[in-house]
Amino acid sequence: MTVTFRLNGEDYRFRDDPMTPLVDILRQEHFLTGTKAVCREGFCGACTVHVDGEAVPSCLKPVGLLHGCEVTTIEGLSSGQEALHPLQAAFEAADAVQCGMCFPGMVMSLSAFMRDNPGACRAEIKSAMVGNICRCTGYERIVDTVVDCLDTHRQTTETAGSMNV
Amino acid sequence: MSELSATVMNLPRRDAQDKLRGRTKYTIDRVRPDMLHAVLLRSTVPAGRIRRLDVSAAHDCPGVRAVATGADAPGLYGIGIADHPLLAIDTIRYHGEPIAVVAAETEAQARAALAAIVLEIEPLAPVFTMAEALQPSARLVHEDWRNYEIITEGGARAGNIAWEAKSSRGDVDAAFARPDVRIVESSFTVGRQSHVPFEPRVAIGSWEDGRAHIQTSTQVPWTVRNVTGRVMQLPPGRVRVTVPPVGGGFGLKFDASIEPITALLARMTGRTVILENSRQEEMATCLCRENAEIRIRSAVTAEGEIVGREAVVLMDCGAYGGEQVFLTTMTAHTLGGNYRVGAMRLVSRAIYTNTPPNGAFRACNGVYNTFALERHTDEICEALGFDTIAYRKKNVLRNGDLGATGQVFEADVLGPMLDRMETLRANTGTSEAKADGRLYGTATTVGTWFVFVGPSAATVNLNADGSATLVTSGVEIGSGTMMQSLPQIVAGQLGLAPDQVIVREADTDAAGLDVGVGGGRTTVSIGAASVAACTEVKEKLLRTAGEMLQTRPEDLLLQGGRVEISGRPGSGATIPAVVAHAQATTGPISGSGAFTAKNTPAMSGCAMGHFIDALDIPVFVVHEAEVAVDPDTGHVEVLAYRVVQDVGRALNPRAIMGQIQGGVVQGLGYALHEEVTITTDGRIAQDNFETYRLPLAPDVIPVTADLYEGAPSMGPLGTKGAGEVPILAVGAAIGCAVARAIGKPVRQLPLTPPRVLRLLHERETQPEFPHIAPGWAANTLG
Numbered sequence: 012m013t014v015t016f017r018l019n020g021e022d023y024r025f026r027d028d029p030m031t032p033l034v035d036i037l038r039q040e041h042f043l044t045g046t047k048a049v050c051r052e053g054f055c056g057a058c059t060v061h062v063d064g065e066a067v068p069s070c071l072k073p074v075g076l077l078h079g080c081e082v083t084t085i086e087g088l089s090s091g092q093e094a095l096h097p098l099q100a101a102f103e104a105a106d107a108v109q110c111g112m113c114f115p116g117m118v119m120s121l122s123a124f125m126r127d128n129p130g131a132c133r134a135e136i137k138s139a140m141v142g143n144i145c146r147c148t149g150y151e152r153i154v155d156t157v158v159d160c161l162d163t164h165r166q167t168t169e170t171a172g173s174m175n176v
Numbered sequence: 177m178s179e180l181s182a183t184v185m186n187l188p189r190r191d192a193q194d195k196l197r198g199r200t201k202y203t204i205d206r207v208r209p210d211m212l213h214a215v216l217l218r219s220t221v222p223a224g225r226i227r228r229l230d231v232s233a234a235h236d237c238p239g240v241r242a243v244a245t246g247a248d249a250p251g252l253y254g255i256g257i258a259d260h261p262l263l264a265i266d267t268i269r270y271h272g273e274p275i276a277v278v279a280a281e282t283e284a285q286a287r288a289a290l291a292a293i294v295l296e297i298e299p300l301a302p303v304f305t306m307a308e309a310l311q312p313s314a315r316l317v318h319e320d321w322r323n324y325e326i327i328t329e330g331g332a333r334a335g336n337i338a339w340e341a342k343s344s345r346g347d348v349d350a351a352f353a354r355p356d357v358r359i360v361e362s363s364f365t366v367g368r369q370s371h372v373p374f375e376p377r378v379a380i381g382s383w384e385d386g387r388a389h390i391q392t393s394t395q396v397p398w399t400v401r402n403v404t405g406r407v408m409q410l411p412p413g414r415v416r417v418t419v420p421p422v423g424g425g426f427g428l429k430f431d432a433s434i435e436p437i438t439a440l441l442a443r444m445t446g447r448t449v450i451l452e453n454s455r456q457e458e459m460a461t462c463l464c465r466e467n468a469e470i471r472i473r474s475a476v477t478a479e480g481e482i483v484g485r486e487a488v489v490l491m492d493c494g495a496y497g498g499e500q501v502f503l504t505t506m507t508a509h510t511l512g513g514n515y516r517v518g519a520m521r522l523v524s525r526a527i528y529t530n531t532p533p534n535g536a537f538r539a540c541n542g543v544y545n546t547f548a549l550e551r552h553t554d555e556i557c558e559a560l561g562f563d564t565i566a567y568r569k570k571n572v573l574r575n576g577d578l579g580a581t582g583q584v585f586e587a588d589v590l591g592p593m594l595d596r597m598e599t600l601r602a603n604t605g606t607s608e609a610k611a612d613g614r615l616y617g618t619a620t621t622v623g624t625w626f627v628f629v630g631p632s633a634a635t636v637n638l639n640a641d642g643s644a645t646l647v648t649s650g651v652e653i654g655s656g657t658m659m660q661s662l663p664q665i666v667a668g669q670l671g672l673a674p675d676q677v678i679v680r681e682a683d684t685d686a687a688g689l690d691v692g693v694g695g696g697r698t699t700v701s702i703g704a705a706s707v708a709a710c711t712e713v714k715e716k717l718l719r720t721a722g723e724m725l726q727t728r729p730e731d732l733l734l735q736g737g738r739v740e741i742s743g744r745p746g747s748g749a750t751i752p753a754v755v756a757h758a759q760a761t762t763g764p765i766s767g768s769g770a771f772t773a774k775n776t777p778a779m780s781g782c783a784m785g786h787f788i789d790a791l792d793i794p795v796f797v798v799h800e801a802e803v804a805v806d807p808d809t810g811h812v813e814v815l816a817y818r819v820v821q822d823v824g825r826a827l828n829p830r831a832i833m834g835q836i837q838g839g840v841v842q843g844l845g846y847a848l849h850e851e852v853t854i855t856t857d858g859r860i861a862q863d864n865f866e867t868y869r870l871p872l873a874p875d876v877i878p879v880t881a882d883l884y885e886g887a888p889s890m891g892p893l894g895t896k897g898a899g900e901v902p903i904l905a906v907g908a909a910i911g912c913a914v915a916r917a918i919g920k921p922v923r924q925l926p927l928t929p930p931r932v933l934r935l936l937h938e939r940e941t942q943p944e945f946p947h948i949a950p951g952w953a954a955n956t957l958g
Contacts, residue, residue: 045198
């Protein structure tokens with residue numbers, strides 16, 4: 012079976028078992044190893060990518076379901092020398108990262124969440140993070156950073172009237 | 177002190193941006209299309225004898241390039257005792273034990289070939305629990321235990337007792353016989369804890385110029401080098417280990433495990449071979465924090481003086497001795513810590529069972545011994561009517577008090593830290609109102625741990641662009657020491673900015689011996705070796721500058737990237753100019769430095785079978801928890817958590833706060849819901865993320881912490897390790913707080929809702945240990 016979809020802005024044609032999990036194609040065919048295969052069961056969130064803008068665990072996404080979709084990985088979020096996504100920049104500035112294995116997935120999940128929930132409170136942010144496990148940090152600094160990012164965004168949009176995060 | 181002000185800062189991590197962009201290549205991300213994939217044949221029985229192992233058909237399977245068995249790597253390894261084969265030889269000792277390995281062009285081909293291996297095992301009756309293992313008639317997990325090579329002398333051993341460490345100080349019998357004492361006895365049991373690093377154990381082996389090269393996700397490159405040499409019967413110098421960024425360790429990667437297999441297969445095939453544990457394998461064979469059983473008795477006067485204490489600690493090492501052999505040592509310093517005690521005797525035994533081997537986990541046996549000691553202390557307070565905080569203030573270790581092995585503790589640390597906790601609580605207020613009708617409890621607990629010092633080496637090369645390259649065997653496991661404290665220390669010594677200090681990844685061919693990253697030791701030991709290397713660099717630099725500037729070296733100082741004449745800011749020459757001059761005249765400027773333990777003495781005759789008789793650098797914590805228990809569901813909510821931590825000197829306070837938050841949350845998992853159980857066929861039941869309940873974001877709260885500086889330390893600038901101890905007293909604080917909330921004794925962790933409900937309704941079976949004899953001496957090998 013042939014499946015055609017866009018991967019980080021480029022056309023990609025896949026000809027093999029349509030049940031192949033997306034994460035395996037990303038890591039093994041494209042060497043896009045920023046997407047981490049940690050539990051491979053949808054619990055940890057480290058393999059989260061955007062499919063048509065929605066955050067999904069790529070371990071649970073058979074490639075056969077991606078026909079015509081737009082897939083963005085962590086590498087596609089801010090590629091080359093491009094500026095970091097504001098959330099990535101905020102995590103860096105806050106010294107939030109430790110071993111770092113969960114962060115690509117954390118960034119992909121939370122960037123979509125922030126775009127869709129710009130008014131989210133702390134408890135809502137924490138609820139949104141149940142699908143992204145971190146074994147190092149104890150979460151709170153990650154949550155603080157998202158809260159600060161949303162506050163900054165609200166202040167900016169009040170001034171500029173834009174809705175983009 | 178300018179050196180200090182140039183070192184202490186909230187330096188952000190240099191590896192954060194690549195990690196956030198997904199660019200960092202951990203070992204597991206380094207698979208290349210030309211690599212062979214190795215897959216292990218693991219035992220599906222917990223105990224047995226290999227009657228037939230025929231791998232010839234597997235050799236003929238498509239894509240297979242090599243098949244190896246125990247016969248290909250006959251050397252045994254271990255800590256203290258060499259009892260562990262790389263691949264099972266003749267005997268199976270745990271469910272999941274590797275028996276053979278196939279390397280093939282693809283993982284699927286390797287897996288398919290496993291089915292062609294002919295394996296016949298004669299099952300043996302497994303020994304699953306320490307109670308079974310200690311029966312006089314118990315089958316021996318290691319029939320040949322007497323013939324193993326002893327790597328470290330001194331431990332008593334017998335049959336299923338892999339190692340016994342004992343400490344004894346003063347006349348304990350006389351203390352317990354005093355007419356003016358109450359005797360309080362408590363028994364505790366705790367389960368295992370699984371580390372769950374996001375990067376599993378994984379290694380890539382190649383064979384280059386007649387030597388093995390292993391790239392691996394480890395905390396201990398030198399141990400991997402030495403163990404690979406042992407099992408392959410090669411001089412260890414024929415093994416090179418390099419370590420890419422490590423995706424979490426927490427102690428799991430403080431021992432060698434699967435890494436040498438890749439070197440073996442690389443030698444057989446001449447190809448590069450990757451072996452990675454699947455998540456199921458990783459969790460089913462996790463070298464967990466061990467399950468343990470603890471009995472403590474204390475003789476206490478009406479005034480609260482602890483005149484006598486004795487304890488027996490049984491630690492399940494699983495099928496092989498591993499870290500537990502070493503960790504028996506720590507009972508003397510954890511159960512024997514915290515309090516001033518008149519006479520004391522403690523025995524700690526590592527017991528073989530037919531279960532997956534255990535290992536090291538952040539603050540190791542300190543976590544459960546502190547739980548046991550603090551709950552026991554609360555039971556003393558309850559029996560004698562003392563206020564728990566006042567009692568601790570009165571009895572914690574003070575300057576000049578003796579530890580279990582007769583070590584003399586220096587300075588008052590825990591007492592002032594308890595005072596600081598009162599100030600912290602006054603500042604934050606308490607959270608009792610949030611209990612909202614549920615059962616409320618709070619507890620303040622103390623803990624004693626240490627910095628595992630030991631040997632480290634460092635080389636510093638000063639470059640002509642003014643940068644310095646630091647070469648050590650340190651590994652970045654996520655704690656940030658290689659990214660923050662070490663470049664801060666070197667920069668502070670040489671008058672550079674931290675971003676001018678290049679930090680080399682661990683490579684056993686490039687840097688000298690190091691015991692590894694763990695035990696809170698990196699900042700202290702590699703830091704001290706780095707300071708020593710910088711001293712040599714500075715001496716050469718100032719000598720050269722002195723020649724250039726016609727000034728005595730003692731009148732020169734290093735700051736802001738320049739060698740300046742003292743008292744004349746802006747004078748002198750830039751470091752690049754001095755380095756260029758040196759390169760042209762005397763040669764490049766480099767320095768090397770070394771560090772090791774000072775081996776603080778114990779009192780003569782007090783410590784038997786110990787790897788460390790006394791602590792060179794003790795570390796103390798005070799932890800306070802407030803909890804609410806739902807009496808209908810048994811659910812425990814942590815309302816507030818406060819920490820006062822002895823850090824010696826905080827080089828990067830913000831990074832330490834990050835370690836405290838992360839360590840406390842791992843401790844909350846251990847205290848409340850991370851549960852490992854052994855099935856009736858000897859497997860770890862929780863081998864995936866569905867069954868092992870890790871802390872999630874909504875479970876946690878922000879930890880409030882106060883860093884206590886100024887306690888004595890031999891670490892550079894007075895620092896102590898800060899990443900390991902945040903987990904130390906969490907089980908203790910939560911256990912004590914829940915006990916108070918529900919008004920029932922808590923003697924077991926984790927406090928899952930079903931267990932809390934059983935405790936509330938007095939249906940929980942409290943630990944009783946028929947295999948621990950009533951008389952202390954009967955629990956020792958004499």
